[in-house]
Amino acid sequence: MVVQYHVNGNGPYNLKYMNNATQTIDQVNSASPNITFQLLEGSYTILSISDNKCTKQVNDLIINNFQALNSSISPMEISCDSNKFYIELNTPAGNKPFTYYYYYNNTFQSFTTYNNLTTLILTNGEYFIEKIKDSLGCEVPYMKTYNANYIPYDFNDIFEKYICEKDSTELYFDIISNSDLHLFYTLNGGQIDSITINPFSTKTINVINGVYDFLYVKDSIGCVKMINKKMTIDNHANKITYSYEKNCDDRKYDFTLNLEGNAPWTLYYNYENKSQQLQIDKTPFKWSIPPGAYYFQEINGTFKCNYEINKEEILTPYLDDYPTLSYSQLHLKTIDVPLTYFWYKDQQLIDSISKGNILCLGNGNYQVKIIDSVGCENWSNEVRLDFPNNINVYPNPTFKDINIVINDDFGEYWNYRIYDTKGQLVLQDNIKVKSYNIDLSNFSAGIYHLVINYKNQNEKKSHPNYKKLIQKKNKPLQQ
Secondary structure, eight states, rough: EEEEOOSSSSSSSEEEEEEETEEEEEEEEEESSSEEEEEEEEEEEEEEOOOOOOEEEEEEEEEEOOOOOOEEEEEEEEEETTTTTEEEEEEHHHHHHHEEEEEEEEEEEEEEESSSSEEEOOOOOEEEEEEEEOOTOOOOEEEEEEEEEEEEEEEEEEEEEEEEEGGGEEEEEEEEOOEEEEEEEEETOOOOHHHHHHHTTTHHHHHHHHEEEEEEEEEOOEEEEEEEEEEEEOOOOOOEEEEEEETTTTTEEEEEEEEEEESSOOOOEETTTEEEHHHHHHHHSEEEEEEEEEEEEEEEEETOOEEEEEEEEEEEOOOSOOOOEEEETTEEEEOOSSSEEEEETTTEEEEEEEESSEESEEEEHHHEEEEETTEEEEOOOOEEEOOOSSEEEESSSSSEEEEEEEEETTTTTTEEEEEEETOEEEEEEEOOSEEEEEETTTSEEEEEEEEEEETTTTEEHHHHEEEEEEEEEOOOOOO
16 A cells, blocks of 8 residues: 655654554655655554654554455356357456456457456457556556457258268268367267368268267367267168069969168069069068069169169960860860860879860769969869769670660650761661660771760659760671
8 A cells, every 4th residue: 555645844754653463663754745655454553754843743543455456367268158258357356346458359448347257258359458457546467369259060960871883871961160070979889989070071971881879069169069869870782683483373473572772662674565663662572473574674772772683584474264174065175275285084184185175984073284384283173974874885895786775764765876076976866665776887996975865754854965985896807
């Protein structure tokens, strides 16, 4: 503290004062009537003032509780919450209030505070912090220059993109920043690692497949933003292989498509020269298609990557429909196709010929099987022939004649007809007796069809035709 007394008299002058705490007496000599001196902190009594002729008792009590001004300024720091720089003005000692003087972009600024610690938020720009002054006018110069220039960054999201021609995955970062960013992550639960993202380049990086936990991002100043985003990268190049087998029941071909890549896929192909598309959502994929000419072009996956197939498949047609078997004029008949027929009677193979009709061979269950060009077995319906059992024909084979015996009530008459293998009627008659002999001596050797029909009086309806093959043989030569 500076103490000044102004006196009138004849100099020189002498001022005596006592430190009340220590009872120590000090004095100040001055040639000037303005006696000026400094007192440290404490309690003092001004005892007397003397000139060269006399002494005057003063007894003034002076208490000095003022502190010496002490102040410092911190380096510039960033506040990530406010996205601004700041400095701290620390004045632990001095006489309040304190006034700070500074320039912002060459414009003079000042503020006054009673706080010992003051935070000054710096808007982007140039600052010159000049000094501090307390209430007693004491000053501490700072003379510090700060250049605040912080642009906060935005980290919005992460997107993945599969690069077809490279068979790799690229991550794109939607960010706005004026400096590099450091992204911290783990891969497959491993240790924390980081990558640097340059906002002035493509903002992309290539990554391998795996489970990524993106934790947080930090800029060059040190400001951190939490991300906490998990991404599973499991991308593969598109590829397709297939196999197929015939489906005789549905008359189609059953394909099994095995795909690689990322579902869903689109298969592009031509069927009978018409463009077609097939949507595939899983692998392996089951697909049943009709016969015909196919050309498989390519597949396209989630990331629109094309995989060229360029393969033709000619799927052989099946038989159009199952054969229908019917009976007419001693013949069993079915559809006429250029394939091999397998004829069965009572589940036993009786003939394999390349035509759609055969002569019947008496009572039994008949069925025909056709094997088509694909190799599928096509079975007909079953036809049952059940001729009367109360008719006897003998001898068979014969060299000359045959006897026919009707052991039934045939009514007024019964009728017989004989056909050759071409279906031509060669002999017929109506007979009124139960037993009858037919002379075949003039017939050529061969197979003939005998048909007998009559009306049963008891049943009052026509009896089903009795049909039988008879064989005429030439009489052997006498030895």
